[in-house]
Amino acid sequence: xxxxxxxxxxxxxxxxxxxxxxxxxxxxxxxxxxxxxxxxxxxxxxxxxxxxxxxxxxxxxxxxxxxxxxxxxxxxxxxxxxxxxxxxxxxxxxxxxxxxxxxxxxxxxxxxxxxxxxxxxxxxxxxxxxxxxxxxxxxxxxxxxxxxxxxxxxxxxxxxxxxxxxxxxxxxxxxxxxxxxxxxxxxxxxxxxxxxxxxxxxxxxxxxxxxxxxxxxxxxxxxxxxxxxxxxxxxx
Amino acid sequence: xxxxxxxxxxxxxxxxxxxxxxxxxxxxxxxxxxxxxxxxxxxxxxxxxxxxxxxxxxxxxxxxxxxxxxxxxxxxxxxxxxxxxxxxxxxxxxxxxxxxxxxxxxxxxxxxxxxxxxxxxxxxxxxxxxxxxxxxxxxxxxxxxxxxxxxxxxxxxxxxxxxxxxxxxxxxxxxxxxxxxxxxxxxxxxxxxxxxxxxxxxxxxxxxxxxxxxxxxxxxxxxxxxxxxxxxxxxx
Amino acid sequence: xxxxxxxxxxxxxxxxxxxxxxxxxxxxxxxxxxxxxxxxxxxxxxxxxxxxxxxxxxxxxxxxxxxxxxxxxxxxxxxxxxxxxxxxxxxxxxxxxxxxxxxxxxxxxxxxxxxxxxxxxxxxxxxxxxxxxxxxxxxxxxxxxxxxxxxxxxxxxxxxxxxxxxxxxxxxxxxxxxxxxxxxxxxxxxxxxxxxxxxxxxxxxxxxxxxxxxxxxxx
Amino acid sequence: xxxxxxxxxxxxxxxxxxxxxxxxxxxxxxxxxxxxxxxxxxxxxxxxxxxxxxxxxxxxxxxxxxxxxxxxxxxxxxxxxxxxxxxxxxxxxxxxxxxxxxxxxxxxxxxxxxxxxxxxxxxxxxxxxxxxxxxxxxxxxxxxxxxxxxxxxxxxxxxxxxxxxxxxxxxxxxxxxxxxxxxxxxxxxxxxxxxxxxxxxxxxxxxxxxxxxxxxxxx
Numbered sequence: 001x002x003x004x005x006x007x008x009x010x011x012x013x014x015x016x017x018x019x020x021x022x023x024x025x026x027x028x029x030x031x032x033x034x035x036x037x038x039x040x041x042x043x044x045x046x047x048x049x050x051x052x053x054x055x056x057x058x059x060x061x062x063x064x065x066x067x068x069x070x071x072x073x074x075x076x077x078x079x080x081x082x083x084x085x086x087x088x089x090x091x092x093x094x095x096x097x098x099x100x101x102x103x104x105x106x107x108x109x110x111x112x113x114x115x116x117x118x119x120x121x122x123x124x125x126x127x128x129x130x131x132x133x134x135x136x137x138x139x140x141x142x143x144x145x146x147x148x149x150x151x152x153x154x155x156x157x158x159x160x161x162x163x164x165x166x167x168x169x170x171x172x173x174x175x176x177x178x179x180x181x182x183x184x185x186x187x188x189x190x191x192x193x194x195x196x197x198x199x200x201x202x203x204x205x206x207x208x209x210x211x212x213x214x215x216x217x218x219x220x221x222x223x224x225x226x227x228x229x230x231x232x233x234x235x236x
Numbered sequence: 237x238x239x240x241x242x243x244x245x246x247x248x249x250x251x252x253x254x255x256x257x258x259x260x261x262x263x264x265x266x267x268x269x270x271x272x273x274x275x276x277x278x279x280x281x282x283x284x285x286x287x288x289x290x291x292x293x294x295x296x297x298x299x300x301x302x303x304x305x306x307x308x309x310x311x312x313x314x315x316x317x318x319x320x321x322x323x324x325x326x327x328x329x330x331x332x333x334x335x336x337x338x339x340x341x342x343x344x345x346x347x348x349x350x351x352x353x354x355x356x357x358x359x360x361x362x363x364x365x366x367x368x369x370x371x372x373x374x375x376x377x378x379x380x381x382x383x384x385x386x387x388x389x390x391x392x393x394x395x396x397x398x399x400x401x402x403x404x405x406x407x408x409x410x411x412x413x414x415x416x417x418x419x420x421x422x423x424x425x426x427x428x429x430x431x432x433x434x435x436x437x438x439x440x441x442x443x444x445x446x447x448x449x450x451x452x453x454x455x456x457x458x459x460x461x462x463x464x465x466x467x468x469x470x471x472x
Numbered sequence: 473x474x475x476x477x478x479x480x481x482x483x484x485x486x487x488x489x490x491x492x493x494x495x496x497x498x499x500x501x502x503x504x505x506x507x508x509x510x511x512x513x514x515x516x517x518x519x520x521x522x523x524x525x526x527x528x529x530x531x532x533x534x535x536x537x538x539x540x541x542x543x544x545x546x547x548x549x550x551x552x553x554x555x556x557x558x559x560x561x562x563x564x565x566x567x568x569x570x571x572x573x574x575x576x577x578x579x580x581x582x583x584x585x586x587x588x589x590x591x592x593x594x595x596x597x598x599x600x601x602x603x604x605x606x607x608x609x610x611x612x613x614x615x616x617x618x619x620x621x622x623x624x625x626x627x628x629x630x631x632x633x634x635x636x637x638x639x640x641x642x643x644x645x646x647x648x649x650x651x652x653x654x655x656x657x658x659x660x661x662x663x664x665x666x667x668x669x670x671x672x673x674x675x676x677x678x679x680x681x682x683x684x685x686x687x688x689x690x691x
Numbered sequence: 692x693x694x695x696x697x698x699x700x701x702x703x704x705x706x707x708x709x710x711x712x713x714x715x716x717x718x719x720x721x722x723x724x725x726x727x728x729x730x731x732x733x734x735x736x737x738x739x740x741x742x743x744x745x746x747x748x749x750x751x752x753x754x755x756x757x758x759x760x761x762x763x764x765x766x767x768x769x770x771x772x773x774x775x776x777x778x779x780x781x782x783x784x785x786x787x788x789x790x791x792x793x794x795x796x797x798x799x800x801x802x803x804x805x806x807x808x809x810x811x812x813x814x815x816x817x818x819x820x821x822x823x824x825x826x827x828x829x830x831x832x833x834x835x836x837x838x839x840x841x842x843x844x845x846x847x848x849x850x851x852x853x854x855x856x857x858x859x860x861x862x863x864x865x866x867x868x869x870x871x872x873x874x875x876x877x878x879x880x881x882x883x884x885x886x887x888x889x890x891x892x893x894x895x896x897x898x899x900x901x902x903x904x905x906x907x908x909x910x
Contacts, residue, residue: 001770002710002732027520027557028543030536053557080596090594098595101519102561102603106351109558113777114784114826115342116373118354121565121606125637127589128602137352137382146373158537163734163743163770169438170537170554171521177556181781197769202405203439204772205556207742209712209734209787222536228544229531237551238491238513263739263776264762266755289776316815326813334814337738338780338822345777349558350565350607357784357825361856363808364821394756399515399524399551406756406773407740413775417562433550440553441775443523445493445515445568458755464763465750 001196004164004214009039012187012213016152018045019072023108023148023179024052024062025155028081028225031172032061033156035189035217040154041068049073051148053104053175055085060223069093075148077101081225100128103145105178110147112181112210117146153183156217157206160190161199164208173205180206189217237432240400240450245275248423248449252388254281255308259344259384259415260288260298261391264461267408268297269392271425271453276390277304285309287384289340289411291321296459302330311384313337317461336364339381341414346383348417348446353382389419392453393442396426397435400444409441416442425453473666474646475689480614482507482691483662484573484644487612492570493517495604498542500614501573515551517569519560519600524552541600561600565607572608574601576615576640578630581657581678583640585613586632598635605636617645617675624677626650626658648672649689656681662689692885693865694908699833701726701910702881703792703863706831711789712736714823717761719833720792734770736788738779738819743771760819780819784826791827793820795834795859797849800876800897802859804832805851817854824855836864836894843896845869845877867891868908875900881908 006012013036016022026032041064048071055074056063065071066084073095079085088094099107100122110118119142123129133144155176158169166188168176180186188206193216242248249272252258262268277300284307291310292299301307302320309331315321324330335343336358346354355378359365369380391412394405402424404412416422424442429452475483477500485507488494495517496502505527508514516525518540525540526547534545548554563569576587585605588598605611619625626643643650649662657679660672665688673680694702700722707713707723709732715721724746727733735744737759744759745766753764767773782788795806804824807817824830838844845862862869868881876898879891884907892899 002712002734027541028539030520030539030543076597078597078599086594098597100598100602101557101600102564105557105561106349110354112785113342113781114786115354115356115781116376116378117371118346118351120351120603122603124606125584126602126634128598135353140352142352161770163772165770165772167438168554168556170535170548171518171539172537173438173554173556174521175557178558181785195769200439201743201767201771201773202403202409203436204774207772207774207778207782208770209736209742209782224534224536224539224545225543226539226545227534228528228546229534230528232530232532238493238515263760264758266739266758266762312816314816314818322813334816336817336821337776337819338783341776341780348566349562350567351562356822358822360825361803362821362853364817397551399553401551401553404773404775406754406767407737407758408756409773409775410740411776414777417566431550437522437524437548437552437554440555443553443555443559443563444551445517445523445563460753460755460758460764461762462758462764463753464747464765465753466747468749468751 001163004211005162006213006215008215009035009189012036012215013039013043015185016045019047020151021049021051021149023150023153023183024050025176025179027053027171027174029057029061029223031156031174031176033154033189034220036154036187037061037064041065046070047072051075051150053077053101055079055082057081057225058083075099077104105175107145107148108175108178108182111149112178115147117144119144148182150183151185153179153186155180155186155188157188157190159192159194159199160188160214161194161196163196164211164214165199165204166206166211167199167203168205177206181210185212186210187213189215191217191220237399240447241398242449242451244451245271245425248272248451249275249279251421252281255283256387257285257287257385259386259389259419260286261412261415262288263407263410264290265293265297265459267392267410267412269390269425270456272390272423273297273300277301282306283308285311287311287386289313289337291315291318293317293461294319311335313340341411343381343384344411344414344418347385348414351383353380355380384418386419387421389415389422391416391422391424393424393426395428395430395435396424396450397430397432399432400447400450401435401440402442402447403435403439404441413442417446421448422446423449425451427453427456475664478503479691480644480646483649483689484612484614488514490514493568494571495519495569497574499575501575502542504573519564521555521557521560522548522552524549561603564603567607567609569608571610571612572604573612573614574604576613578625578627578632579613579640579643580627580630581652582654583638583652584630585635585640586630587635589633601635605639611640612642612644613640614644617647624675626676626678628678647675660686662687664689694883697722698910699863699865702868702908703831703833707733709733712787713790714738714788716793718794720794721761723792738783740774740776740779741767741771743768780822783822786826786828788827790829790831791823792831792833793823795832797844797846797851798832798859798862799846799849800871801873802857802871803849804854804859805849806854808852820854824858830859831861831863832859833863836866843894845895845897847897866894879905881906883908
């Protein structure tokens with residue numbers, strides 16, 4: 001068994017230095033690596049570039065690292081719901097690159113699949129196309145987009161085993177699998193860490209080969225951004 | 237629930253006509269759609285182009301359709317172990333296009349992901365590169381490869397539900413998921429068909445949206461090409 | 473009388489066909505799900521990674537790991553599946569989703585759409601909208617006919633940065649249902665109950681085609 | 692004495708390092724797995740879709756749904772995972788596999804490899820070999836030093852159609868271990884027990900660098 005288990009989030013970030021590019025899993029606050037973000041805040045690494053679909057909210061998720069001015073640049077598809085983000089962006093302290101969500105996902109996927117570039121229809125004819133190669137396939141225009149590169153990928157899974165295999169739950173999967181596959185060093189925190197052999201090998205979402213370090217996280221808050229419910233006894 | 241269940245393999249092939257391009261799942265004889273191949277032989281459709289990693293063996297798998305001269309062209313990565321194939325290829329009756337296995341997989345994946353073309357290092361500097369665009373990324377050469385197009389994809393899964401969701405077992409997964417995602421019409425045969433709601437939504441390998449028709453196959457032979465064993469009581 | 477948001481959603485629900493996979497955007501489009509007839513064979517996709525999305529959960533049963541693209545807590549129906557974002561946008565780009573319903577700030581009479589950015593204001597990002605509009609065969613825009621300043625949102629050319637070019641097929645507003653023919657412009661199909669053709673003409677800045685009697689919507 | 696196939700495999704097993712993921716090709720490379728020390732932290736990948744491949748099954752326990760890329764029945768070890776072919780070649784291209792061991796018909800002193808096609812003979816295809824050699828950081832070729840006609844397989848340039856260009860790092864044959872320096876050629880690192888440097892020189896057609904005393908392999 002290749003050894004991947006580390007004792008805690010801080011050890012999992014060994015080697016993460018100022019100026020690095022990180023991928024951080026999650027969609028909104030769903031499926032974010034809470035323990036790793038907290039450890040990164042304590043660690044104090046600065047001038048980070050973060051590839052993450054969103055930027056958290058004030059006081060939670062990546063919002064925590066914005067407060068402490070550790071992030072120099074965000075590469076995201078949507079960054080609402082965050083006053084501190086807005087302040088830093090408007091003041092020019094924070095650089096922001098907005099890209100279509102599917103392109104973000106596919107650029108992560110390409111990195112983990114050894115595909116340096118690919119073509120997508122998203123953004124043709126818009127600002128997003130500026131400076132990009134446009135090419136016709138069967139008469140339809142597409143943009144060439146490149147694989148991302150990330151020094152670290154920080155992801156969160158539901159279950160993991162000592163071999164680094166990961167399983168996600170519900171829509172907390174989102175960007176985590178592709179980012180896990182894309183990181184030069186991939187660190188996974190999981191709600192439940194089990195010995196190798198306890199997970200069904202058919203049910204693995206991310207094979208252990210992609211995961212370099214793994215640990216069981218603690219104290220998950222799992223905040224809900226938009227709590228929407230219907231009253232009890234409402235029929236489906 | 238969107239209706240996808242058909243009564244049998246023959247009905248599942250409704251609309252499949254001479255000259256069409258088919259993807260057929262499987263690696264060797266592992267994970268091949270046995271019932272659909274048998275139905276296709278009875279149906280007698282001719283001049284087919286088959287995208288499949290291998291061409292079966294004499295008398296089984298796609299070998300059955302070679303015997304009946306239904307295949308005009310094979311697009312595969314490896315076609316050994318088949319005398320009839322060799323005869324037809326050498327006589328010029330059968331056209332064969334050999335491409336690297338990873339490129340085959342990725343061209344299927346691209347089709348199912350709406351990516352018209354991508355770059356891969358496989359085949360650079362070889363015959364495979366002839367006539368293809370070569371492009372440097374970070375100083376390294378890559379070939380541009382295109383998404384496949386297939387009129388039908390014929391795949392085999394372990395379990396499936398009435399919503400078209402598929403789960404595979406072991407290495408019988410292989411090309412089946414990407415082909416399922418790539419077919420203009422995707423037909424899945426499964427060993428066990430269950431009502432919607434019986435499969436864990438976290439464990440689905442191919443979401444039902446990609447599958448147009450599904451049925452429970454019968455009489456699986458599951459032939460083994462290379463039976464390799466160790467004697468009883470051998471330690472791991 | 474002009475439709476309210478639920479009226480717009482109810483009218484769009486009439487566009488649904490059995491067997492379709494449908495992606496509903498944030499805002500009015502989300503409401504469309506409330507007007508699907510019982511037992512209607514349709515599945516909702518949310519681009520953050522679910523097919524077979526169900527209604528909001530019963531109070532107390534919210535699951536932080538189960539949200540839609542608007543970050544609202546949701547439920548899943550029997551036959552649902554979860555998947556990663558690459559697979560999700562893969563199925564969108566590969567045109568497996570038959571209908572996308574989106575909100576918009578502006579729509580042009582050639583089918584261009586602008587719904588992500590207002591110069592000078594804080595930009596929140598395009599999310600998945602650019603992927604959706606670039607890929608969907610069938611896009612219906614759900615929006616008010618005019619903006620808060622009373623200016624038409626149906627223009628000859630969008631003034632805001634575009635989300636997609638020549639992609640919108642139909643627009644349902646509080647006043648009307650309009651089809652887009654890129655050559656000819658907005659074709660008026662239906663009026664909201666009690667709304668006159670003249671009002672629609674007055675409030676549409678882009679090319680508008682009115683042919684024969686324009687029926688009222690039947691809701 | 693020249694090594695037999697198991698000897699070549701045994702020598703290659705010495706190249707393994709703990710923590711590596713390894714892909715073993717068909718033929719001699721497959722035998723390498725037999726010489727991994729007990730408890731050695733390594734995992735085998737087979738490109739048809741498994742990580743954590745174990746030994747052949749005990750007789751009667753073969754599973755048709757569990758094979759390796761050579762189509763042999765295998766087993767899986769605790770911590771194994773199964774995946775589709777796109778993911779499998781994704782991890783290969785993304786250089787997550789630290790070592791690939793392949794057979795070859797010819798290797799050039801610049802690291803080119805030919806192992807898939809002989810003009811005029813039935814071509815079976817390249818399978819996954821082109822993807823593997825185009826992507827692996829570390830490729831070791833396991834082969835006989837000479838072909839059946841007694842001609843050297845270590846050439847200044849391959850005569851057969853190439854599988855990959857400038858990719859082979861090391862060659863282990865029945866006679867020798869050689870490293871490839873694309874500038875200088877084959878660098879003789881070790882001799883098989885009892886095999887002389889002269890024999891290796893005589894049987895190597897490509898540029899061969901012999902520096903100082905060349906030690907015998909320790910098997």
